[in-house]
Amino acid sequence: MTMTSASDTAPIAFVRHEMVQAEPPPPSMVGMQGWLKKNLFSTPGNILLTAVGFFLAAWLIWQVVDFAIVRAVFVGTSGEDCRKSPDVGACWPYVQAYWKLFVYGRYPIAERWRVDLTGLVFVVLLVPLMIPAAPLKRLNVILFFLIFPVFAFSMLVGGWFGLPHVETALWGGVLVSLVVAVTGIVMSLPLGVLLALGRRSKMPVIRLLSTIFIEFWRGVPLITVLFMASNMLPLFMPAGVDVDKLLRALIGVSLFSAAYMAEVVRGGLQAIPKGQYEGAMALGLSYWRMMGLVVMPQALKLVIPGIVNTFIGLFKDTTLVSIVSIFDLLGMINFTRTDSAWAAPTTAMTGYLVAAVFYWVFCFGMSRYSMFMENRLNTGHKR
Amino acid sequence: MALADGPAAGEAKVVWYNDPVVRGRIFQGLTLAFVVFLTWGIIHNTAVNLQSRNIAQGFGFLSTTAGFDIAQSLISYPQDADYGRAILVGLVNTVLVAVLGVILATIFGFIGGVARLSSNYVVRKLATSYVEIVRNVPLLLQIFFWYFGVLRVLPGPRDSIQPIPGWIFLNNRGLIMPQVTMTKLTADAMFYAVLAAIVAILVLRSVFRKLQERTGTQAPVFLISLAVLIAFPVVAYLATGAGITLTAPAKSTFNITGGTRVIPEFMALLMALAFYTGAFIAEIVRAGILAVSHGQTEAASSLGLKPNNILRLVVVPQALRVIIPPLTSQYLNLTKNSSLAVAVGYPDLVSTGGTVLNQTGQAVEVIAIWMVIYLGTSLTTSAFMNWYNAKMAIRER
Known part of the structure; x- marks a missing residue:
């Protein structure tokens, strides 16, 4: 008691009246040195790991x-130039000689502007669609999902407006990769949504068929x-009906990815609380309006990462069409x-390196874009 | 109240075509009719087409002599083997690559996932690059990379790489290892010894658990189990007269004879599958570890558990609950992806089946065999998964 009353009144020499200024952290804990110590050299085991990892x-x-x-050949006219030294690196003249084949396949040279134009329209429509701030979204969506497929089909296949017909057997390279991927993506999302709704439907027949x-x-x-698709689809058709080879693959890829998409969408539907359905029904909305206006927008938003992962998987899987002798990029x-003419020890590796970079850029880009969209659409419902 | 009394009057007002139940029935009936019509059309068209192309129907072709060689076969595949045998060889090869692939991918994935969370900058970035590069490049391209880019450009048999000189040879024809031959007695004895060891370990574990519950003393269970698992077969091996002989492959001027050869197609497929799936598993493992809240680790260490026990008893069991379901679907993916073997000519189920399909033209039957086998595997695994999930789920009050 006496002590407290004393400290209240009379100042005592050995008690501080103000806070001690914080000492700066020791130099080994901050800045470059601190970072190095914390991230690379904290323990002997870590030092070993750093060394091994670094090497x-x-x-x-x-x-x-x-x-x-370093060891690559940059100029040359034939495989001879890439065979000269036994220890040669990438054979870039091979890519230079064939890059048009890699892009267009055997699409007739005189008609390649049609591919270029289709590609240009695709990019012009896709870019504003991907930028959230871009105006005229509704028009853009209609143009991209309804008008563009018709435009692309008539441009690439031809046969009208004075454009000569180009068989799909002549298509190849990046053109085919993108045609398969974009068709698969555009077809699989609506089909997948329908299948997911079917699997969660109250009607037993619909549910069973969707599940199977x-x-x-x-x-x-x-x-x-x-x-x-390539062996049995022709058998399924009535005699005399011939299905185009590329179309067979497109049907196979679309149905396949629709099933995966359905499972992703179903995950989103399951995450929507029952109150949302009940609220929508209490407002008097019909089934399709309830789904379209209340449930789906929330469900799809939740599963954006899953949807994009399916797209990435689909894009990588387009390489498989090369096994049924459709000439995509691979x-x-x-x-x-x-x-x-180009037989050299490293020709194959050079080609595969080009393909790897191509696929990596697209897939990595897609995954980064999905992260961006996820953050943008995150309205704070997530825990 | 008056309103609630008259539901009958309300029901009568609904016209039959606006009644959701009736609508549902009509819609289902129409869908069913459409699907039946479609199926009937497909079956009819197929029958007509097969007849006009003179292709036989039914599975009789399975007992016709195959007459093509298979590069790798774990079961006997004689010259006059039939198509059924060829497809069986393919199935065994698929199982082999899938099982080894799953083991390797799990190892890569767990290392990768833990390394992505490492406090070491270099290790973390290395693991991140591995995951981001491998996940975003098509698997088929990776198979080609391993096959044409790495294994086919190895030196020929004459200048084989020899990790253990005279015993193991690596060249563009594959990996040649010493052949292991066992006497029947030793093989049997060792098989039963392993079985006995597993039983002994199970008994020991329950004994030790009881001991710990009673007295609190912890026995080194893992070390003792490991010792039992090693000791039993070794004793059986020595007791039956050491009946294992290793025959080294013989190197002549142009070729290497004898030994067990692992074909490059198999190695390429295995490496690609393991690295590719490993990258996905790494992400799953990382998510699983991150899903265990830090409070759990802190609580465990405040209870006085040692760091390795925290990991083993607190973190891993909870992380596994998150990891197991997606991990199983990755295992299934790996099994399905092993069908890409056809691209490098490894004789798996799809590859041998494809050869049979080309020789006999019986597409419907061969594709049906594929579908049944892959679907069967998938559905069995899903069923197992659901059971396991239910078992592992959090038991709430």
Whole structure:
């Protein structure tokens, strides 16, 4: 008691009256040095890991740089130039000689402007669609999902407006990769939504049929689906009806990815609380309005990462069409690398490197875009 | 109240075509009719087409002599084997690559996932690059990379790479290892020894658990189990007269004879599948570990658990609950993706089936066999998964 009353009144020499200024952290804990210590050299085990990891990374990067640049051949006219030294790196003249084949396949040279124009329209429509701030979204969506497919089909196939007909057997390279991927993406989303709704429907027949359909396609590998599409689809058709080879693959890929999409969408539907359905019904909305206006917008938003993952998977899976002898980018590389004029030890690797970069850029871009959209649409409902 | 009394009057007002129940029935009936019509049309067209193309129907072709070689076969595949045998060889090869792939992918995935969460900058970035690069490049391209880019450009048999000189050879014809031959006695004895060891471990574990519950003393269960698992077969091996012989492959001027050869197609497929699926598993493992809240770790350490026990008893069991379902679907994906073997000519189910399909033209039957096998695997795994999920689910009050 006396102590407190004393401290209240009389100042005591050995008690501080103000806070001590914080000491700066020791130099080994901050800045460059601190970062290095914390992230690289905190324990002996960590030092070892750092060393091993550093050498592994350096070795891998050096392998790529060495192959693609240091030992690479940049000028040449035939495989002879890439065969000269036994220790040669990438054979870039091969890519230079064939890059048009990689892009267009055997699409007639005089008609390639049609592919270019279609590609240009695709980009012009897609870019504003992907930028959230861009105006005229409704018009853009209609143009992209309804008008563009018709436009692209008539441009690429031709046969009217004085455009000569180009067989799909002549299509190839990036053109086919993108046609398969975009068709699969555009077809699989609406089909997948319908199938997901069917699987959660109260009508037993619809539910059973949707479940069988989804489980069937999800249970088998895509390659057997493509084999089925190319071998059995002609048998299913009435005699005399011939289905185009590329169209067969497109049907197979679309149905296959629709089943995966359905499961992703179903996950979103299951995450919507019952109160949302009941609220919509209490407002007197019909089934389709309830789904279209209340449930689906929330459900689809929840599963954006899943949808984009399915798209990425689909884009990578387009390479499988090369096994049923449709010449997509990978098929075109496999076709040209066996050309005897360009036979060299590293021709194959050069081609595969180009393909790997192409697919990586697209897939990585898609995954980053989905992260961006996810953040933008995150309205704080997530825990 | 008056309103609630008259539901009968309200019902009568609904016209029959506006009644949701009636509508539902009509809609279902129409859908069913459409599907039946479609199926009938397909079956009819197929029958007509097959007849006009003179293709036989039914599974009789399975007992016709196949007459094509298969590069790798774990079961006997004689010259006069029939198509059924060929498809069976393919199935065994699929199972082989899938099982080994699952094991390797799990190892890569767990290392990758833990490394992505490492406090070490270099390790973290290395693991992130692995995941981001491998996940975003098509699997088929990776198979081609391993096959044409790595394995086919190895030196020929004459200048084989020899990790253990005279015993193991690596060249563009594959990996050649010593052949292992066992006497029947030793093989049997070791098989039963392993079985006995597993039983012994199960018994020991329950004994140790009881001991711990009674007295609190912890026995080194893992070390003892490992010792039992090693000791039993070794004793059986020595007791039956050490009946295992290793025959080294013989190197002549142009070729290497003898030994067990692992074909490059198999290695390429295995490496690609393991690295590719491993990258996906790494993401699953990372998400699983992150899903266990930090409070759990802190609570465990405040209870006085040692770091390795925190991981083993608190973090991993909870992380597994999140990890197992997507992990199983990755295993299924790997199995289905092993069908890409056809691209490099590894004789798996799809590849041998494809050869049979081309030789006999019986597409419907061959594709039906594929579908039944893959669907069966998928559905069985799904059923197992659902059971496991229910078992592992949080038991709430």
